Amino acid sequence: MSKEILINHIKEYVDLSQDEELILLxxxxxxxxxxxxxxxxxxxxxxxxxxxxxxCLVTFCVDGNGKxxxxxxxxxxWWTGDFGxxxxxxxAKYNVKCLENTVLAQISxxxxxxxxxxxxxxxxxxxxxxxxxxxxxxxxxxDNFMLSAKERYLIFCEKxxxxxxxxxxxxxxxxxxxxxxxxxxIRKQLNNS
Amino acid sequence: MSKEILINHIKEYVDLSQDEELILLxxxxxxxxxxxxxxxxxxxxxxxxxxxxxxCLVTFCVDGNGKxxxxxxxxxxWWTGDFGxxxxxxxAKYNVKCLENTVLAQISxxxxxxxxxxxxxxxxxxxxxxxxxxxxxxxxxxDNFMLSAKERYLIFCEKxxxxxxxxxxxxxxxxxxxxxxxxxxIRKQLNNS
DNA sequence: CGTCTATTTGAATGTACTCAAAAGCGGTGG
DNA sequence: CCACCGCTTTTGAGTACATTCAAATAGACG
Numbered sequence: 001m002s003k004e005i006l007i008n009h010i011k012e013y014v015d016l017s018q019d020e021e022l023i024l025l026x027x028x029x030x031x032x033x034x035x036x037x038x039x040x041x042x043x044x045x046x047x048x049x050x051x052x053x054x055x056c057l058v059t060f061c062v063d064g065n066g067k068x069x070x071x072x073x074x075x076x077x078w079w080t081g082d083f084g085x086x087x088x089x090x091x092a093k094y095n096v097k098c099l100e101n102t103v104l105a106q107i108s109x110x111x112x113x114x115x116x117x118x119x120x121x122x123x124x125x126x127x128x129x130x131x132x133x134x135x136x137x138x139x140x141x142x143d144n145f146m147l148s149a150k151e152r153y154l155i156f157c158e159k160x161x162x163x164x165x166x167x168x169x170x171x172x173x174x175x176x177x178x179x180x181x182x183x184x185x186i187r188k189q190l191n192n193s
Numbered sequence: 194m195s196k197e198i199l200i201n202h203i204k205e206y207v208d209l210s211q212d213e214e215l216i217l218l219x220x221x222x223x224x225x226x227x228x229x230x231x232x233x234x235x236x237x238x239x240x241x242x243x244x245x246x247x248x249c250l251v252t253f254c255v256d257g258n259g260k261x262x263x264x265x266x267x268x269x270x271w272w273t274g275d276f277g278x279x280x281x282x283x284x285a286k287y288n289v290k291c292l293e294n295t296v297l298a299q300i301s302x303x304x305x306x307x308x309x310x311x312x313x314x315x316x317x318x319x320x321x322x323x324x325x326x327x328x329x330x331x332x333x334x335x336d337n338f339m340l341s342a343k344e345r346y347l348i349f350c351e352k353x354x355x356x357x358x359x360x361x362x363x364x365x366x367x368x369x370x371x372x373x374x375x376x377x378x379i380r381k382q383l384n385n386s
Numbered sequence: 387c388g389t390c391t392a393t394t395t396g397a398a399t400g401t402a403c404t405c406a407a408a409a410g411c412g413g414t415g416g
Numbered sequence: 417c418c419a420c421c422g423c424t425t426t427t428g429a430g431t432a433c434a435t436t437c438a439a440a441t442a443g444a445c446g
Contacts, residue, residue: 063339071335084328093332120313127320134323135277137330139286142264144337145370146256149434168392177338182434184394342402362425375402377426 002053003028006105009051009077013128014121023118027111031104039081039096039104046085046092048106052078055102056166060174061094070174073163079129080104099167149178150186195246196221199298202244202270206321207314216311220304224297232274232289232297239278239285241299245271248295249359253367254287263367266356272322273297292360342371343379 003025010016016024030053033039039057040046057080059072071094074080085092089109107115116123143152153176157164164172169187170180178186196218203209209217223246226232232250233239250273252265264287267273278285282302300308309316336345346369350357357365362380363373371379 061335061339069335069338071331083324084332087324087328116317120316123313123316123320124309127316127323130320130323130327131276131280134327134330135280137327137334138264139277141330141333141337142254142262144334145262145367146254170392174338179435180393181395181436185434188394361423372403373425374404374427377424378402381426 002030002103003105005053005077006051010122010125013125016119016121020119024115027107027115029106029108031106033098033102033104035098035100035102037098037102039098040085040092041095042093043091044085045089046082046096047089048081048108049079049083049086049112050081050096050104050106052076052080053103053105055104056099056163057096057102058099058167058171059094059096060171068174070171073160073167073171073175075162075166079133099171144177149176149182150189152176153183153186154190195223195296196298198246198270199244203315203318206318209312209314213312217308220300220308222299222301224299226291226295226297228291228293228295230291230295232291233278233285234288235286236284237278238282239275239289240282241274241301242272242276242279242305243274243289243297243299245269245273246296246298248297249292249356250289250295251292251360251364252287252289253364261367263364266353266360266364266368268355268359272326292364337370342369342375343382345369346376346379347383 006028007016007021007024010024029048033055039050042061052074054076057074058070059074059080059082060068060070062068072080081096082092082094084090085094086109112122143155147155153172156172156176167175169183173180173183176183199221200209200214200217203217222241226248232243235254245267247269250267251263252267252273252275253261253263255261265273274289275285275287277283278287279302305315336348340348346365349365349369360368362376366373366376369376
């Protein structure tokens, strides 16, 4: 069953007893989305933390000129959503949209708080996950400073070949912080060498 | 006593009993550094998580051309260090250097693991802190995409006036992802208007 | 096949960088 | 107290990386 995928993900970080698994199974809700549907929209409050069972999603915001900026791309076994909105239960700054038909395993904010009491080690699990995401986010800041657009693109392809294949090129460009035109030129240059 | 400052910081997130405070006081080590000293150097393993009691620090790395890139600036009541190195107990990618005489409250990796067992709610504390830092780091990524250098500088000054005042301008520039020369020109332009 | 969206191409432009040099500033010692 | 030193900041000219805008081409889907 699909919920098991999330359970197994959690078990990579902390041990769970049979009972604890059952409690979790009750709290995890599966939700299906069609390609193009939004999981969260700017201004909404993100009520659930979402783990991707299958599919592909983009997290982006829109600036004053209507330009879209991609914060994150998520595929199977990644967490997604507007985490700032989730932890503060405050209006989302970002939109989360499905690029494919998608199945998410979700745990609501309230259930999380309840679960932290009944299964305290989930607190540890979430800490470990978020710690790593924090380090990755900081490394992304520095990579954007240190590396050229071409280098960032090459590293992206190497690190996330599946994302590169499943996500439209203009979103990859935005994720890398460059324009779609410039990414196109980079790719052309890479082919001619 | 200075250690109380860290205890109070923790108490902003979780309640601590008298006993728990005493256990913590034992594990927290104060360490003094002179201006210019390094808390961590690239390649070291960052053995302790450090909370700034007083002073000011910069976290930076050096690229292939010898150019320095500032990841973070820390003052009183901030955590500092190479967190990636700390959580993985792996060689540091970054250097952490004191810009002033500095006092840090440190908890070692091993003591942390012990503390998580004796005071499980510290797990929650750390999760809450790191969650916020993660969201801040992601917002920094997007701000660097969406905003001009001038806008980023203005927001930095507004958000962290003390950092702007205590940190050399060329480090602020690097933190913002621009050159010292360009920041100088931005400041000139802001004065003439 | 036509329509819609995504990608490519090219020319002009801009934001920010490089390099070199000068000016400012703070501390130290004569 | 001033002169000097090292380090930081400023200035200017030339340049580069990446953007904008407009148009052509390619792909996907009904």
